[in-house]
Amino acid sequence: MPFKETKEELLSLLKQMLEIRYFEEKVWELLARNIIKGASHVYMGEEAVAVGAISAIRDDDYITSTHRGHGHCLAKGGKLKYMLAELCGKATGYCKGRGGSMHIADVTKGNLGATGIVASNIPVATGAGYAIKLRGTDQVCLCFFGDGATNNGVFHESLNMAALWKLPVIYIIENNLYGMSVSVERASAVQELYKKGCAYNIPGEAVDGMDVMAVREATRKAVEKARKGGGPTLLECRTYRYQGHSRSDPRVYRTKEEESYWRKRDPIQSFWKRLIEEGVATEEELQGIEKEVEEETNEAEKFALESPYPPVEELAKDVYVVK
Protein backbone atom coordinates (compact mmCIF):
# COMPACT_ATOMS: atom_id res chain seq x y z
CA MET A 1 0.00 0.00 0.00
CA PRO A 2 1.50 3.34 -0.95
CA PHE A 3 1.90 5.98 1.77
CA LYS A 4 -0.43 8.93 2.23
CA GLU A 5 2.13 10.68 4.40
CA THR A 6 4.84 13.08 3.30
CA LYS A 7 8.44 11.93 3.28
CA GLU A 8 9.14 14.22 6.22
CA GLU A 9 6.35 12.64 8.27
CA LEU A 10 7.52 9.13 7.46
CA LEU A 11 11.14 9.84 8.31
CA SER A 12 10.02 11.44 11.56
CA LEU A 13 8.26 8.19 12.53
CA LEU A 14 11.43 6.23 11.85
CA LYS A 15 13.54 8.72 13.73
CA GLN A 16 11.32 8.62 16.80
CA MET A 17 11.41 4.82 16.88
CA LEU A 18 15.20 4.93 16.55
CA GLU A 19 15.38 7.49 19.35
CA ILE A 20 13.41 5.22 21.64
CA ARG A 21 15.56 2.21 20.69
CA TYR A 22 18.85 4.04 21.21
CA PHE A 23 17.55 5.60 24.41
CA GLU A 24 16.54 2.21 25.82
CA GLU A 25 19.85 0.62 24.84
CA LYS A 26 21.63 3.43 26.63
CA VAL A 27 19.36 2.97 29.66
CA TRP A 28 20.11 -0.77 29.68
CA GLU A 29 23.84 0.00 29.59
CA LEU A 30 23.62 2.59 32.36
CA LEU A 31 21.57 0.20 34.48
CA ALA A 32 24.24 -2.48 34.06
CA ARG A 33 26.90 0.06 35.08
CA ASN A 34 24.70 1.00 38.05
CA ILE A 35 24.66 4.62 36.96
CA ILE A 36 20.88 4.51 36.77
CA LYS A 37 19.55 3.30 40.12
CA GLY A 38 16.18 1.79 40.86
CA ALA A 39 13.88 0.22 38.33
CA SER A 40 13.57 0.95 34.63
CA HIS A 41 11.10 -0.84 32.41
CA VAL A 42 12.33 -0.57 28.86
CA TYR A 43 10.17 -0.28 25.76
CA MET A 44 12.47 -1.97 23.22
CA GLY A 45 10.37 -3.88 20.69
CA GLU A 46 7.20 -1.86 21.35
CA GLU A 47 8.31 1.39 19.65
CA ALA A 48 5.72 1.22 16.85
CA VAL A 49 2.85 1.47 19.33
CA ALA A 50 3.75 4.77 21.01
CA VAL A 51 5.10 6.35 17.85
CA GLY A 52 2.29 5.21 15.57
CA ALA A 53 -0.52 6.12 17.96
CA ILE A 54 0.82 9.49 19.12
CA SER A 55 1.62 10.50 15.54
CA ALA A 56 -2.14 10.40 14.92
CA ILE A 57 -3.02 13.08 17.49
CA ARG A 58 -2.40 16.81 17.86
CA ASP A 59 -0.18 18.69 20.28
CA ASP A 60 -3.20 19.82 22.30
CA ASP A 61 -4.42 16.25 22.81
CA TYR A 62 -3.62 14.29 25.95
CA ILE A 63 -2.04 10.96 26.73
CA THR A 64 -1.65 8.92 29.91
CA SER A 65 1.29 6.59 30.25
CA THR A 66 2.47 3.57 32.23
CA HIS A 67 5.41 2.20 34.20
CA ARG A 68 6.90 1.36 30.78
CA GLY A 69 6.56 4.94 29.64
CA HIS A 70 9.81 6.10 28.02
CA GLY A 71 8.40 5.60 24.52
CA HIS A 72 5.21 7.53 25.24
CA CYS A 73 7.19 10.40 26.76
CA LEU A 74 9.44 10.67 23.73
CA ALA A 75 6.65 10.39 21.18
CA LYS A 76 4.65 13.11 23.00
CA GLY A 77 7.47 15.59 22.49
CA GLY A 78 10.02 14.51 25.08
CA LYS A 79 13.70 15.22 24.51
CA LEU A 80 16.29 12.51 25.13
CA LYS A 81 18.53 14.58 27.36
CA TYR A 82 15.84 15.62 29.85
CA MET A 83 14.49 12.06 29.85
CA LEU A 84 17.86 10.52 30.59
CA ALA A 85 18.54 13.15 33.26
CA GLU A 86 15.24 12.15 34.88
CA LEU A 87 16.21 8.47 34.90
CA CYS A 88 19.50 9.42 36.54
CA GLY A 89 17.61 11.35 39.23
CA LYS A 90 19.06 14.70 38.19
CA ALA A 91 17.62 18.18 38.78
CA THR A 92 17.47 18.83 35.02
CA GLY A 93 15.10 15.90 34.39
CA TYR A 94 11.49 16.44 33.38
CA CYS A 95 10.31 15.80 36.95
CA LYS A 96 13.39 17.29 38.66
CA GLY A 97 14.56 13.75 39.39
CA ARG A 98 11.60 12.96 41.63
CA GLY A 99 9.78 10.63 39.29
CA GLY A 100 12.50 8.63 37.56
CA SER A 101 11.70 5.98 34.98
CA MET A 102 8.24 5.09 36.25
CA HIS A 103 6.86 8.63 36.38
CA ILE A 104 8.55 10.12 33.36
CA ALA A 105 6.48 12.75 31.59
CA ASP A 106 6.77 16.19 30.11
CA VAL A 107 3.44 17.37 31.48
CA THR A 108 3.74 20.63 29.55
CA LYS A 109 3.22 18.60 26.35
CA GLY A 110 -0.13 17.08 27.32
CA ASN A 111 1.40 13.92 28.77
CA LEU A 112 -0.66 13.68 31.96
CA GLY A 113 1.84 11.35 33.51
CA ALA A 114 3.18 7.84 33.86
CA THR A 115 2.02 5.63 36.70
CA GLY A 116 3.67 2.91 38.74
CA ILE A 117 0.32 1.33 39.64
CA VAL A 118 -0.87 -0.84 36.76
CA ALA A 119 -4.24 0.33 35.36
CA SER A 120 -4.58 3.34 37.64
CA ASN A 121 -4.07 5.77 34.74
CA ILE A 122 -7.24 4.46 33.05
CA PRO A 123 -9.75 6.44 35.16
CA VAL A 124 -7.48 9.48 34.97
CA ALA A 125 -7.61 9.39 31.16
CA THR A 126 -11.36 8.95 31.40
CA GLY A 127 -11.54 12.09 33.53
CA ALA A 128 -9.51 14.02 30.97
CA GLY A 129 -12.13 12.85 28.48
CA TYR A 130 -14.96 14.12 30.67
CA ALA A 131 -13.22 17.49 31.04
CA ILE A 132 -12.96 17.72 27.24
CA LYS A 133 -16.66 16.97 26.96
CA LEU A 134 -17.55 19.64 29.53
CA ARG A 135 -15.38 22.24 27.79
CA GLY A 136 -16.81 21.26 24.44
CA THR A 137 -13.51 21.10 22.54
CA ASP A 138 -12.61 18.41 19.99
CA GLN A 139 -9.54 17.17 21.86
CA VAL A 140 -8.94 13.47 22.60
CA CYS A 141 -7.01 11.48 25.15
CA LEU A 142 -4.98 8.35 24.35
CA CYS A 143 -4.77 6.00 27.30
CA PHE A 144 -1.93 3.46 27.13
CA PHE A 145 -1.78 0.36 29.32
CA GLY A 146 -0.61 -3.24 29.16
CA ASP A 147 -2.45 -6.52 28.74
CA GLY A 148 -2.31 -7.07 32.51
CA ALA A 149 -4.27 -3.88 33.19
CA THR A 150 -7.32 -5.27 31.38
CA ASN A 151 -7.86 -7.63 34.33
CA ASN A 152 -8.04 -4.77 36.81
CA GLY A 153 -11.30 -3.34 38.13
CA VAL A 154 -10.70 0.26 37.07
CA PHE A 155 -10.35 -0.82 33.43
CA HIS A 156 -13.95 -2.02 33.54
CA GLU A 157 -15.32 0.90 35.59
CA SER A 158 -13.68 3.36 33.21
CA LEU A 159 -14.73 1.70 29.96
CA ASN A 160 -18.30 1.59 31.17
CA MET A 161 -18.30 5.31 32.01
CA ALA A 162 -16.53 6.31 28.80
CA ALA A 163 -19.05 4.44 26.67
CA LEU A 164 -22.03 5.62 28.71
CA TRP A 165 -20.98 9.25 28.35
CA LYS A 166 -19.41 8.93 24.86
CA LEU A 167 -16.05 10.28 25.99
CA PRO A 168 -13.25 11.04 23.51
CA VAL A 169 -10.80 8.51 24.92
CA ILE A 170 -8.92 5.89 22.91
CA TYR A 171 -7.90 2.99 25.13
CA ILE A 172 -4.75 1.38 23.78
CA ILE A 173 -3.75 -2.03 25.09
CA GLU A 174 -0.07 -2.71 24.57
CA ASN A 175 -0.43 -6.46 24.56
CA ASN A 176 3.16 -7.67 24.96
CA LEU A 177 1.86 -11.09 26.02
CA TYR A 178 3.03 -10.93 29.65
CA GLY A 179 2.10 -9.07 32.81
CA MET A 180 5.58 -9.32 34.30
CA SER A 181 5.92 -13.14 34.11
CA VAL A 182 2.31 -14.25 33.77
CA SER A 183 1.20 -14.79 30.20
CA VAL A 184 -2.11 -13.58 28.84
CA GLU A 185 -3.19 -17.24 28.59
CA ARG A 186 -2.65 -17.67 32.32
CA ALA A 187 -4.14 -14.33 33.35
CA SER A 188 -7.13 -13.55 31.18
CA ALA A 189 -10.24 -15.62 30.52
CA VAL A 190 -10.48 -13.87 27.15
CA GLN A 191 -7.45 -14.15 24.87
CA GLU A 192 -8.41 -11.55 22.31
CA LEU A 193 -8.27 -8.58 24.58
CA TYR A 194 -9.93 -6.12 22.19
CA LYS A 195 -13.14 -8.15 22.70
CA LYS A 196 -13.31 -6.95 26.28
CA GLY A 197 -14.84 -3.73 24.94
CA CYS A 198 -17.99 -5.56 23.88
CA ALA A 199 -19.34 -5.68 27.45
CA TYR A 200 -19.53 -1.89 27.26
CA ASN A 201 -20.51 -1.57 23.65
CA ILE A 202 -17.09 -0.18 22.78
CA PRO A 203 -15.80 -1.17 19.35
CA GLY A 204 -12.51 -3.02 19.61
CA GLU A 205 -9.85 -3.82 17.07
CA ALA A 206 -6.73 -5.97 17.03
CA VAL A 207 -3.79 -4.13 15.50
CA ASP A 208 -0.33 -5.30 14.46
CA GLY A 209 1.67 -3.50 17.12
CA MET A 210 4.93 -4.15 15.26
CA ASP A 211 3.74 -2.07 12.30
CA VAL A 212 3.93 1.65 12.95
CA MET A 213 1.67 2.50 10.01
CA ALA A 214 -1.00 0.02 11.11
CA VAL A 215 -1.06 1.52 14.61
CA ARG A 216 -1.13 5.02 13.17
CA GLU A 217 -4.04 4.23 10.86
CA ALA A 218 -6.12 2.45 13.51
CA THR A 219 -5.56 5.32 15.94
CA ARG A 220 -6.34 7.92 13.27
CA LYS A 221 -9.73 6.32 12.61
CA ALA A 222 -10.54 6.06 16.32
CA VAL A 223 -9.47 9.67 16.89
CA GLU A 224 -11.53 10.94 14.00
CA LYS A 225 -14.58 9.22 15.43
CA ALA A 226 -13.93 10.47 18.96
CA ARG A 227 -13.49 14.08 17.81
CA LYS A 228 -16.95 13.93 16.27
CA GLY A 229 -18.53 12.76 19.50
CA GLY A 230 -18.57 9.09 18.49
CA GLY A 231 -17.15 7.89 21.81
CA PRO A 232 -14.30 5.61 22.82
CA THR A 233 -12.48 2.83 20.98
CA LEU A 234 -10.44 -0.06 22.38
CA LEU A 235 -7.33 -0.89 20.35
CA GLU A 236 -5.30 -3.99 21.12
CA CYS A 237 -1.80 -3.53 19.74
CA ARG A 238 -0.02 -6.87 19.68
CA THR A 239 3.63 -6.35 20.39
CA TYR A 240 6.56 -7.73 22.37
CA ARG A 241 9.00 -6.45 24.94
CA TYR A 242 12.48 -7.60 23.99
CA GLN A 243 13.94 -7.35 27.45
CA GLY A 244 12.55 -8.76 30.65
CA HIS A 245 10.03 -6.90 32.78
CA SER A 246 12.95 -5.20 34.54
CA ARG A 247 16.68 -5.76 34.80
CA SER A 248 16.32 -8.45 37.46
CA ASP A 249 14.06 -10.60 35.24
CA PRO A 250 15.77 -13.78 33.88
CA ARG A 251 12.82 -14.42 31.46
CA VAL A 252 12.33 -18.05 32.52
CA TYR A 253 8.67 -17.91 31.56
CA ARG A 254 9.23 -17.67 27.80
CA THR A 255 11.29 -19.42 25.16
CA LYS A 256 14.23 -18.29 23.05
CA GLU A 257 12.22 -19.36 19.98
CA GLU A 258 9.40 -17.01 20.90
CA GLU A 259 11.83 -14.15 21.46
CA SER A 260 13.51 -14.69 18.12
CA TYR A 261 10.15 -14.93 16.32
CA TRP A 262 9.24 -11.45 17.53
CA ARG A 263 12.69 -10.00 16.96
CA LYS A 264 12.38 -11.05 13.32
CA ARG A 265 9.34 -8.80 13.16
CA ASP A 266 11.26 -5.84 14.53
CA PRO A 267 9.21 -2.64 14.03
CA ILE A 268 12.21 -0.50 13.13
CA GLN A 269 13.88 -2.90 10.69
CA SER A 270 10.63 -3.66 8.92
CA PHE A 271 9.67 0.00 8.55
CA TRP A 272 13.23 0.84 7.41
CA LYS A 273 13.00 -1.85 4.74
CA ARG A 274 9.61 -0.63 3.62
CA LEU A 275 10.76 2.98 3.29
CA ILE A 276 13.48 1.83 0.90
CA GLU A 277 11.28 -0.61 -1.03
CA GLU A 278 8.62 2.05 -1.53
CA GLY A 279 11.27 4.49 -2.71
CA VAL A 280 10.69 6.99 0.10
CA ALA A 281 14.36 7.24 1.01
CA THR A 282 17.74 5.72 0.29
CA GLU A 283 19.76 3.52 2.59
CA GLU A 284 22.26 6.36 3.00
CA GLU A 285 19.55 8.81 4.08
CA LEU A 286 18.26 6.40 6.71
CA GLN A 287 21.77 5.67 7.92
CA GLY A 288 22.21 9.42 8.24
CA ILE A 289 19.17 9.58 10.51
CA GLU A 290 20.43 6.71 12.59
CA LYS A 291 23.80 8.41 12.95
CA GLU A 292 22.06 11.59 14.10
CA VAL A 293 20.11 9.63 16.71
CA GLU A 294 23.27 7.94 17.93
CA GLU A 295 24.93 11.33 18.41
CA GLU A 296 21.86 12.76 20.17
CA THR A 297 21.88 9.81 22.54
CA ASN A 298 25.54 10.30 23.37
CA GLU A 299 24.93 13.99 23.96
CA ALA A 300 21.98 13.11 26.18
CA GLU A 301 24.21 10.79 28.20
CA LYS A 302 26.80 13.53 28.63
CA PHE A 303 24.10 16.02 29.65
CA ALA A 304 22.53 13.61 32.14
CA LEU A 305 25.79 12.56 33.74
CA GLU A 306 27.09 16.14 34.04
CA SER A 307 23.81 17.51 35.41
CA PRO A 308 23.59 18.23 39.15
CA TYR A 309 21.45 16.25 41.56
CA PRO A 310 18.50 18.14 43.02
CA PRO A 311 19.40 20.13 46.14
CA VAL A 312 18.41 18.20 49.29
CA GLU A 313 16.85 21.40 50.63
CA GLU A 314 14.13 20.84 48.02
CA LEU A 315 13.09 17.44 49.39
CA ALA A 316 9.70 18.69 50.59
CA LYS A 317 9.10 21.26 47.84
CA ASP A 318 6.04 20.89 45.58
CA VAL A 319 4.12 18.41 47.72
CA TYR A 320 1.37 21.04 47.75
CA VAL A 321 0.49 24.08 45.70
CA VAL A 322 1.38 26.92 48.05
CA LYS A 323 0.04 30.35 47.28
Place this chain on the structure above:
Amino acid sequence: MREITYREALREALIEEMKRDESVFILGEDVAIYGGAYKVTDGLYKMFGEDRVKDTPISEAAIAGVATGAALTGMRPIAEIMYIDFSTQATDQMVNQAAKMRYMFGGKSKVPMVLRTQGGAGRGIAAHHSQSLEAWYVHMPGLYVVMPATPYDAKGLLKTSIRDDNPIVFIEHKMLYGMKGEVPEEEYLIPLGKGVIKREGEDVTIVAYSRMLHVALEAAEALEKEGVSCEVIDPRTLKPLDMDLIAGSVRKTNKAVVVSEGYRHCGMAAEIVTRIIEECFDDLDAPVKRITTPDVPIPMSPVLEEEAIPSAKKVIQAVQEIL
Protein backbone atom coordinates in the same frame (compact mmCIF):
# COMPACT_ATOMS: atom_id res chain seq x y z
CA MET B 1 -28.13 36.41 62.18
CA ARG B 2 -30.08 33.80 60.24
CA GLU B 3 -29.72 30.16 61.15
CA ILE B 4 -29.50 27.38 58.58
CA THR B 5 -28.61 23.70 58.74
CA TYR B 6 -25.21 22.16 58.08
CA ARG B 7 -26.77 20.55 54.98
CA GLU B 8 -28.11 23.87 53.69
CA ALA B 9 -24.79 25.56 54.38
CA LEU B 10 -22.96 22.96 52.28
CA ARG B 11 -25.53 23.25 49.52
CA GLU B 12 -25.17 27.03 49.45
CA ALA B 13 -21.40 26.72 49.17
CA LEU B 14 -21.79 24.39 46.17
CA ILE B 15 -24.28 26.69 44.45
CA GLU B 16 -22.18 29.81 45.00
CA GLU B 17 -18.98 28.22 43.74
CA MET B 18 -20.68 26.65 40.71
CA LYS B 19 -22.11 30.04 39.79
CA ARG B 20 -18.78 31.73 40.33
CA ASP B 21 -16.63 29.31 38.31
CA GLU B 22 -17.77 27.29 35.30
CA SER B 23 -14.99 24.76 35.77
CA VAL B 24 -16.61 23.53 39.01
CA PHE B 25 -18.73 20.41 38.58
CA ILE B 26 -20.10 17.59 40.74
CA LEU B 27 -20.04 13.87 40.09
CA GLY B 28 -21.05 10.95 42.23
CA GLU B 29 -23.63 8.31 42.98
CA ASP B 30 -27.23 9.62 43.16
CA VAL B 31 -26.14 13.27 43.21
CA ALA B 32 -28.44 14.47 40.40
CA ILE B 33 -32.09 13.37 40.35
CA TYR B 34 -32.03 11.98 43.89
CA GLY B 35 -30.10 14.99 45.22
CA GLY B 36 -27.45 13.02 47.11
CA ALA B 37 -27.97 10.33 49.75
CA TYR B 38 -27.97 13.08 52.39
CA LYS B 39 -29.59 15.66 50.07
CA VAL B 40 -26.67 18.06 49.95
CA THR B 41 -26.91 18.39 46.15
CA ASP B 42 -30.70 18.53 46.13
CA GLY B 43 -32.04 20.33 43.05
CA LEU B 44 -28.61 21.31 41.76
CA TYR B 45 -28.92 19.36 38.52
CA LYS B 46 -31.94 21.48 37.62
CA MET B 47 -29.93 24.64 38.21
CA PHE B 48 -26.72 23.57 36.46
CA GLY B 49 -27.70 20.77 34.12
CA GLU B 50 -26.91 17.08 34.16
CA ASP B 51 -23.38 17.45 32.80
CA ARG B 52 -22.30 19.59 35.75
CA VAL B 53 -24.17 17.53 38.31
CA LYS B 54 -23.42 14.06 37.06
CA ASP B 55 -24.94 10.83 38.28
CA THR B 56 -22.33 8.09 37.97
CA PRO B 57 -22.41 4.32 38.00
CA ILE B 58 -21.48 2.70 41.33
CA SER B 59 -17.78 2.90 40.54
CA GLU B 60 -15.96 4.66 43.37
CA ALA B 61 -12.47 4.15 41.96
CA ALA B 62 -13.46 5.62 38.62
CA ILE B 63 -15.31 8.50 40.30
CA ALA B 64 -12.15 9.53 42.13
CA GLY B 65 -9.98 8.85 39.07
CA VAL B 66 -12.24 10.77 36.72
CA ALA B 67 -12.15 13.70 39.13
CA THR B 68 -8.36 13.47 39.20
CA GLY B 69 -8.07 13.45 35.42
CA ALA B 70 -10.52 16.32 35.02
CA ALA B 71 -8.68 18.35 37.66
CA LEU B 72 -5.35 17.71 35.93
CA THR B 73 -6.79 19.12 32.72
CA GLY B 74 -8.17 22.36 34.09
CA MET B 75 -11.48 21.59 35.80
CA ARG B 76 -12.42 21.83 39.49
CA PRO B 77 -14.35 18.63 40.18
CA ILE B 78 -16.20 17.83 43.37
CA ALA B 79 -16.53 14.06 43.64
CA GLU B 80 -19.09 12.84 46.13
CA ILE B 81 -18.46 9.45 47.72
CA MET B 82 -21.67 8.57 49.50
CA TYR B 83 -20.05 7.06 52.61
CA ILE B 84 -16.39 7.34 53.59
CA ASP B 85 -16.58 3.56 54.10
CA PHE B 86 -16.97 3.26 50.30
CA SER B 87 -14.00 5.56 49.70
CA THR B 88 -11.70 2.62 50.36
CA GLN B 89 -12.50 1.62 46.78
CA ALA B 90 -11.34 5.07 45.66
CA THR B 91 -8.26 5.16 47.84
CA ASP B 92 -5.73 4.17 45.17
CA GLN B 93 -6.83 7.04 42.95
CA MET B 94 -6.70 9.49 45.86
CA VAL B 95 -3.45 8.47 47.50
CA ASN B 96 -1.43 7.26 44.53
CA GLN B 97 -2.69 9.54 41.79
CA ALA B 98 -4.30 12.76 43.04
CA ALA B 99 -2.02 13.15 46.06
CA LYS B 100 1.29 12.43 44.38
CA MET B 101 1.05 13.83 40.88
CA ARG B 102 2.28 17.31 41.69
CA TYR B 103 5.38 16.06 43.44
CA MET B 104 6.10 13.11 41.11
CA PHE B 105 5.95 15.30 38.04
CA GLY B 106 8.34 17.92 39.37
CA GLY B 107 5.83 20.47 40.66
CA LYS B 108 4.38 21.01 37.18
CA SER B 109 0.95 19.39 37.62
CA LYS B 110 -1.89 20.43 39.86
CA VAL B 111 -4.98 18.53 40.94
CA PRO B 112 -7.59 21.00 42.25
CA MET B 113 -10.33 18.60 43.33
CA VAL B 114 -12.51 17.99 46.36
CA LEU B 115 -13.58 14.52 47.38
CA ARG B 116 -16.71 15.20 49.45
CA THR B 117 -17.81 12.38 51.69
CA GLN B 118 -19.34 11.80 55.09
CA GLY B 119 -18.56 9.52 57.99
CA GLY B 120 -19.24 8.79 61.61
CA ALA B 121 -21.51 6.61 63.70
CA GLY B 122 -24.90 7.32 65.26
CA ARG B 123 -27.49 5.91 62.91
CA GLY B 124 -27.25 2.23 63.72
CA ILE B 125 -26.05 1.34 60.25
CA ALA B 126 -23.12 -0.81 61.33
CA ALA B 127 -19.60 -1.48 60.21
CA HIS B 128 -19.77 -0.44 56.53
CA HIS B 129 -21.65 2.85 56.96
CA SER B 130 -20.41 4.35 60.21
CA GLN B 131 -16.64 4.66 60.21
CA SER B 132 -14.35 7.63 60.73
CA LEU B 133 -11.50 6.93 58.30
CA GLU B 134 -9.85 10.36 58.24
CA ALA B 135 -6.56 8.93 59.49
CA TRP B 136 -6.06 7.08 56.18
CA TYR B 137 -6.11 10.32 54.23
CA VAL B 138 -4.33 12.48 56.78
CA HIS B 139 -1.46 10.03 56.50
CA MET B 140 -0.85 10.84 52.85
CA PRO B 141 1.52 13.57 51.65
CA GLY B 142 -0.22 15.68 49.02
CA LEU B 143 -3.75 15.54 50.45
CA TYR B 144 -5.46 18.01 52.76
CA VAL B 145 -8.25 16.83 55.06
CA VAL B 146 -11.08 19.10 56.21
CA MET B 147 -13.72 18.15 58.81
CA PRO B 148 -16.19 20.90 59.70
CA ALA B 149 -18.31 20.69 62.86
CA THR B 150 -20.74 23.60 62.36
CA PRO B 151 -22.85 25.04 59.54
CA TYR B 152 -20.67 28.18 59.50
CA ASP B 153 -17.45 26.18 59.14
CA ALA B 154 -19.02 23.77 56.63
CA LYS B 155 -19.87 26.56 54.23
CA GLY B 156 -16.72 28.63 54.58
CA LEU B 157 -14.39 25.65 54.41
CA LEU B 158 -16.13 24.01 51.45
CA LYS B 159 -15.88 27.23 49.44
CA THR B 160 -12.18 27.52 50.27
CA SER B 161 -11.60 23.85 49.46
CA ILE B 162 -13.21 24.20 46.03
CA ARG B 163 -10.97 27.19 45.23
CA ASP B 164 -7.80 25.54 46.55
CA ASP B 165 -5.39 24.06 44.01
CA ASN B 166 -4.71 20.87 46.00
CA PRO B 167 -6.68 17.61 46.27
CA ILE B 168 -8.81 17.81 49.40
CA VAL B 169 -10.75 15.14 51.26
CA PHE B 170 -13.72 16.98 52.76
CA ILE B 171 -15.40 14.84 55.40
CA GLU B 172 -18.84 15.75 56.67
CA HIS B 173 -20.60 14.02 59.57
CA LYS B 174 -23.89 12.26 58.94
CA MET B 175 -25.27 13.26 62.38
CA LEU B 176 -24.65 16.97 61.77
CA TYR B 177 -26.63 17.52 58.55
CA GLY B 178 -29.73 18.65 60.43
CA MET B 179 -27.88 20.82 62.95
CA LYS B 180 -28.68 24.52 62.73
CA GLY B 181 -26.26 27.36 63.26
CA GLU B 182 -25.59 30.95 62.37
CA VAL B 183 -24.43 31.51 58.80
CA PRO B 184 -24.21 35.05 57.41
CA GLU B 185 -25.94 35.92 54.14
CA GLU B 186 -22.84 37.60 52.79
CA GLU B 187 -19.94 35.67 51.33
CA TYR B 188 -17.04 34.54 53.52
CA LEU B 189 -14.17 32.08 53.30
CA ILE B 190 -12.36 30.21 56.07
CA PRO B 191 -8.66 29.54 55.49
CA LEU B 192 -7.33 25.98 55.68
CA GLY B 193 -5.05 25.36 58.65
CA LYS B 194 -6.77 27.78 61.02
CA GLY B 195 -8.45 26.22 64.03
CA VAL B 196 -10.80 27.99 66.38
CA ILE B 197 -11.18 28.28 70.16
CA LYS B 198 -14.82 27.32 70.68
CA ARG B 199 -14.77 27.89 74.43
CA GLU B 200 -12.11 29.65 76.48
CA GLY B 201 -10.85 28.09 79.69
CA GLU B 202 -7.91 27.83 82.09
CA ASP B 203 -7.59 24.32 83.52
CA VAL B 204 -7.42 21.90 80.61
CA THR B 205 -7.36 21.99 76.79
CA ILE B 206 -9.77 19.68 74.96
CA VAL B 207 -9.06 19.22 71.23
CA ALA B 208 -12.00 17.81 69.25
CA TYR B 209 -13.26 17.96 65.67
CA SER B 210 -16.33 17.11 63.61
CA ARG B 211 -19.18 15.70 65.74
CA MET B 212 -16.79 15.20 68.66
CA LEU B 213 -16.57 18.98 69.05
CA HIS B 214 -20.13 18.94 70.30
CA VAL B 215 -19.36 16.06 72.65
CA ALA B 216 -16.41 18.05 74.01
CA LEU B 217 -18.53 21.17 74.45
CA GLU B 218 -21.14 19.16 76.34
CA ALA B 219 -18.43 17.81 78.62
CA ALA B 220 -16.99 21.30 79.14
CA GLU B 221 -20.41 22.63 80.08
CA ALA B 222 -20.85 19.89 82.70
CA LEU B 223 -17.33 20.35 84.06
CA GLU B 224 -17.90 24.10 84.40
CA LYS B 225 -20.59 23.30 86.97
CA GLU B 226 -17.96 21.41 88.97
CA GLY B 227 -15.65 24.38 88.83
CA VAL B 228 -13.39 23.02 86.07
CA SER B 229 -12.62 25.48 83.27
CA CYS B 230 -12.04 23.77 79.90
CA GLU B 231 -10.67 25.38 76.75
CA VAL B 232 -12.17 23.62 73.73
CA ILE B 233 -10.36 23.82 70.40
CA ASP B 234 -11.63 22.68 67.00
CA PRO B 235 -8.76 22.43 64.49
CA ARG B 236 -11.39 22.24 61.68
CA THR B 237 -8.79 21.09 59.17
CA LEU B 238 -6.74 18.05 60.17
CA LYS B 239 -4.19 18.78 57.46
CA PRO B 240 -2.90 21.43 57.50
CA LEU B 241 -3.17 21.26 61.30
CA ASP B 242 -3.17 24.45 63.38
CA MET B 243 -0.61 23.32 65.95
CA ASP B 244 0.16 26.91 66.93
CA LEU B 245 -3.34 27.28 68.30
CA ILE B 246 -3.30 23.91 70.08
CA ALA B 247 0.19 24.36 71.53
CA GLY B 248 -0.58 27.92 72.65
CA SER B 249 -3.58 26.66 74.58
CA VAL B 250 -1.70 23.73 76.15
CA ARG B 251 1.07 26.11 77.28
CA LYS B 252 -1.63 28.04 79.14
CA THR B 253 -3.59 25.14 80.67
CA ASN B 254 -0.69 22.63 80.98
CA LYS B 255 -3.09 19.73 80.39
CA ALA B 256 -4.68 18.23 77.31
CA VAL B 257 -7.34 15.74 76.23
CA VAL B 258 -7.86 14.84 72.56
CA VAL B 259 -11.18 13.46 71.31
CA SER B 260 -11.64 11.65 67.98
CA GLU B 261 -14.28 9.33 66.61
CA GLY B 262 -11.63 7.46 64.62
CA TYR B 263 -10.13 4.13 65.69
CA ARG B 264 -7.51 4.32 68.39
CA HIS B 265 -4.43 2.69 66.83
CA CYS B 266 -2.50 5.25 64.73
CA GLY B 267 -5.53 7.52 64.60
CA MET B 268 -5.72 11.31 64.34
CA ALA B 269 -5.84 11.55 68.13
CA ALA B 270 -2.52 9.70 68.31
CA GLU B 271 -1.01 12.28 65.97
CA ILE B 272 -2.29 15.28 67.92
CA VAL B 273 -1.15 13.78 71.23
CA THR B 274 2.31 13.19 69.77
CA ARG B 275 2.55 16.73 68.48
CA ILE B 276 1.52 18.11 71.88
CA ILE B 277 4.21 16.01 73.56
CA GLU B 278 6.81 17.07 70.98
CA GLU B 279 6.02 20.74 71.24
CA CYS B 280 4.81 21.21 74.83
CA PHE B 281 6.61 18.54 76.89
CA ASP B 282 8.01 21.00 79.41
CA ASP B 283 4.63 22.70 79.82
CA LEU B 284 2.67 19.56 80.66
CA ASP B 285 1.58 18.88 84.22
CA ALA B 286 -0.11 15.56 83.43
CA PRO B 287 -0.10 12.82 80.79
CA VAL B 288 -2.02 13.76 77.63
CA LYS B 289 -5.23 11.74 77.31
CA ARG B 290 -7.04 10.58 74.21
CA ILE B 291 -10.63 9.47 73.88
CA THR B 292 -11.32 7.49 70.71
CA THR B 293 -13.41 4.70 69.31
CA PRO B 294 -11.74 1.45 70.42
CA ASP B 295 -10.24 -0.85 67.77
CA VAL B 296 -13.53 -2.58 66.95
CA PRO B 297 -15.75 -2.45 63.86
CA ILE B 298 -18.77 -0.21 64.53
CA PRO B 299 -21.62 -2.50 65.69
CA MET B 300 -25.26 -2.05 64.72
CA SER B 301 -26.92 -2.56 68.10
CA PRO B 302 -27.66 0.91 69.53
CA VAL B 303 -26.29 -0.05 72.93
CA LEU B 304 -23.01 -1.24 71.48
CA GLU B 305 -22.73 1.61 69.00
CA GLU B 306 -23.13 4.16 71.74
CA GLU B 307 -20.54 2.37 73.82
CA ALA B 308 -18.09 2.39 70.92
CA ILE B 309 -17.93 6.10 70.20
CA PRO B 310 -16.62 8.79 72.56
CA SER B 311 -19.19 10.37 74.86
CA ALA B 312 -19.27 13.44 77.09
CA LYS B 313 -19.13 11.08 80.08
CA LYS B 314 -15.84 9.58 78.87
CA VAL B 315 -14.40 13.02 78.20
CA ILE B 316 -15.40 14.22 81.68
CA GLN B 317 -13.80 11.14 83.20
CA ALA B 318 -10.56 11.72 81.28
CA VAL B 319 -10.41 15.36 82.39
CA GLN B 320 -11.02 14.41 86.01
CA GLU B 321 -8.19 11.85 85.86
CA ILE B 322 -5.61 14.48 84.98
CA LEU B 323 -6.75 17.41 87.10
